[in-house]
Amino acid sequence: MGAVVGYAIPEEKQEVPARIILDNTGGRVVFSHRTHADDYGADCADCHHDGLEGREYLPCGACHPAEFDETFRREHPKAFPDKEACLRCHDEVPTGPLPEDERPDIESIPTRGEAFHSLCMGCHEENGGPYGEDACYQCHAR
Numbered sequence: 001m002g003a004v005v006g007y008a009i010p011e012e013k014q015e016v017p018a019r020i021i022l023d024n025t026g027g028r029v030v031f032s033h034r035t036h037a038d039d040y041g042a043d044c045a046d047c048h049h050d051g052l053e054g055r056e057y058l059p060c061g062a063c064h065p066a067e068f069d070e071t072f073r074r075e076h077p078k079a080f081p082d083k084e085a086c087l088r089c090h091d092e093v094p095t096g097p098l099p100e101d102e103r104p105d106i107e108s109i110p111t112r113g114e115a116f117h118s119l120c121m122g123c124h125e126e127n128g129g130p131y132g133e134d135a136c137y138q139c140h141a142r
Contacts, residue, residue, distance in 0.1 A: 018034045022116065064112040
């Protein structure tokens, strides 16, 4: 009976994941999420600047795709918790596919790789983490 109860009780939601795997062309990065939050004192908003404080943070790829391609255009609405999130990039909540001239200016939105390099390397440079051309493989697996 004890084993059945163990399965019936839902697992407590983990506030900060221990690690996040970031797949990319430069070599997979195993990001120590909990270490950055707990040991280095990083605040959630230092990286999660998605404006949804007090709610569950969005995955980085929701706004920062590997590429702004047709797959992203078609699939990204599924990443957001409600239509209010659309207004962060769109002037109005879209009701269907948008003509090219009504889409947000993606030139000002970095891709996932650009966002990570800017954010991660900027923080590493400021705080003494691996940084610079010779430090790539301290984070990227070969």
